[in-house]
Amino acid sequence: MTFSVVVEVSLRPGIADPEGATIERALPALGFQGIANVRAGKCFRLSVDASSEAEALERAISLADRLLSNPVIEQSTARIEASA
């Protein structure tokens, strides 16, 4: 079976996020009030061949740890995306 998996990569808590901070500073000028703690990250969509959802997630996380993220500064999560 093929599963649609979404992997999100974000900076670990405590790691400074210059991109998120810059976006946050721009918000008041655009009229957005009451939005804080902006953190920027990346999102990957994958089609994963696997025999179960659990296996698909495991394969995606393995890929995320090895390539899609730099575990020194980033963390990643994977979830199955509902098929359209």
Next chain:
Amino acid sequence: MTMRVGVVVFPGSNCEYDAASAIEAVGATAGFVWHGATSLEGYDAVILPGGFAHGDYLRPGALARFSPVMQTVADFAYGGGAVLGICNGFQVLTEAGLLPGALQKNRGLTFLCQPSTLEVASTRSALTNRATIGQRLSIPINHFSGNYTCDDDTYASLVENDQIVVRYVDNPNGSRDAIAGVSNVAGNVVGLMPHPERATSALLGSRDGLVLLESFVSGQLVAR
């Protein structure tokens, strides 16, 4: 004996000729090593030059670390060979786990291309064994992701093991403790964001890169 330095060329490297020319300016010989190579035979030291290896896609260095040559570079480094990563080469070495920490986007999110003043923090590395502690060097920087980051434990071990090689005087990119370059514990693997190969002649505005490159080709991996 003349030192022979292999300069690794990834698709997207763009400082390999500057590096080779600078190496020859300090009396060593240089040759190019394609990223698909699996041998460093004939070379006494290795440089990973600046540029945008594999387009810097995903993250700088993230794809380059899987180039075939990197396993060979890792073996060379573990064997005590001198390895220098400049700018993108530094990013590749951190991604490959040959140097601690990571380089993230500059504080302020601007690409920085300007002279920078460095202060030598350790003379125990292959890059600084002919320099003196506290020596100030004018060396240009040219990067978007040069903001050196590491966790508290890693930082403590960098200090403990004298692995901080050079620091910025004015910290233009927000690096932790103004770190511009680090080494591994042994001192034979060094990475830095500034470009010593672009500071080798008065015509280029500075000759301060020479002492670093002379250290690197001295064959003296670590001053003791």
